[in-house]
Amino acid sequence: MIIDRALSNDRFERDLVPLLTHAEMFQEIGIKVLRINFPQIDVALWWRKMRREVILRVEAQEYDYLPVSGWWIDANGVPLLKGSRQVPHGMGFQCEDGHPHELPKTWFCFQGWREYHDHSGHQNIPWSSIMLEPKFRISGLIQQLNTDLNRSEVNVI
Numbered sequence: 046m047i048i049d050r051a052l053s054n055d056r057f058e059r060d061l062v063p064l065l066t067h068a069e070m071f072q073e074i075g076i077k078v079l080r081i082n083f084p085q086i087d088v089a090l091w092w093r094k095m096r097r098e099v100i101l102r103v104e105a106q107e108y109d110y111l112p113v114s115g116w117w118i119d120a121n122g123v124p125l126l127k128g129s130r131q132v133p134h135g136m137g138f139q140c141e142d143g144h145p146h147e148l149p150k151t152w153f154c155f156q157g158w159r160e161y162h163d164h165s166g167h168q169n170i171p172w173s174s175i176m177l178e179p180k181f182r183i184s185g186l187i188q189q190l191n192t193d194l195n196r197s198e199v200n201v202i
Contacts, residue, residue, distance in 0.1 A: 048107055048109060048110065049109045052109035053083075053084065053105060053106075053107060053108040053109040054083050054084075056105075056108050056109060057083050057084060057105045057108050057183070058083075060182040060183040060184060061081065061086065061183060061184065062184075063184040064076070064078055064086075064088075064183070064184045064187070065078065071188075074188075074191065075090055075091030075093075075191055075195075076088060076089075076090055076091075076187060076188065076191050077089040077091075077098075079100065083105070084104055084105040084106050084108065085102060085103065085104050085105070086102075086103045086105075086183070087100055087101070087102050087103075087118065087122070088100070088101045088103065088187055089101075090187075090190065090191045090194055091191075092133065092194055092195065093195050094195065094197075094199070094200075095201060099117055099125075099131065099133060099194070100117065100118050100119065100120065101115055101116075101117060101118075101187065101190065102115065102116055102117075102118045102122070102124075103115045103183060103186070103187065105183065111159060111172065112157055112158060112159045112161075112162055112172045112176070112181070113157075113158065113159060113183060113186065114152070114158065114159040114160060115152070115153055115158055115186075115190070116150040116151045116152060117131070117132055117133065117151045119131070124149065124150045124151065125151060126140070126141055126149065126150075126151070127140040127141065127142070127151075127202045128202070130201055130202070131201065132151055132201065132202050133194055133199050133200075133201065134199065134200055134201065134202035135198050135199050135200050136193060136196055136198045136199050137153060137154040137155045137193065138151070138153065138154075138193070138194070138199060139151060139152045139153065139154050139160075140202060144160065145160045145163040145164045145165075146160070146163065153190065154167075155186075155189070155190070155193070156170060156175065156181065157172075157175065157180070157181035157185075157186045157189075158186065
């Protein structure tokens with residue numbers, strides 16, 4: 046359910062501008078936009094440790110007042126789950142276990158992602174207090190996720 050579809054779509058489009066206008070720069074650091082269909086964007090991130098891409102789906106439902114959600118998917122758009130040996134895990138990359146909304150999807154325990162802010166253990170940083178910072182907009186979140194994905198502590202599950 047999107048409360049204000051036009052406002053959510055405007056914010057979504059505005060926050061994708063860096064990814065689209067600087068696509069070559071993003072590809073050089075391992076970020077490639079695959080598909081955009083509001084309220085979703087699919088992005089391939091280069092996972093150096095595994096020497097392959099992993100696909101991120103970002104969903105901006107109710108983006109006019111809530112943070113985005115994100116999870117890993119396969120090439121057909123099906124959520125990746127633990128045990129597939131394709132799922133990044135560790136350092137805030139979570140499997141479906143413990144999902145704040147009890148969904149069978151991976152999730153991200155990082156500021157700026159909906160599941161982080163909805164988790165009972167993270168109520169000290171409200172989304173409304175950081176939502177206007179560029180690093181917590183879609184392109185900033187994807188850049189940070191790409192950096193975090195390539196940390197040595199992140200493994201596959």
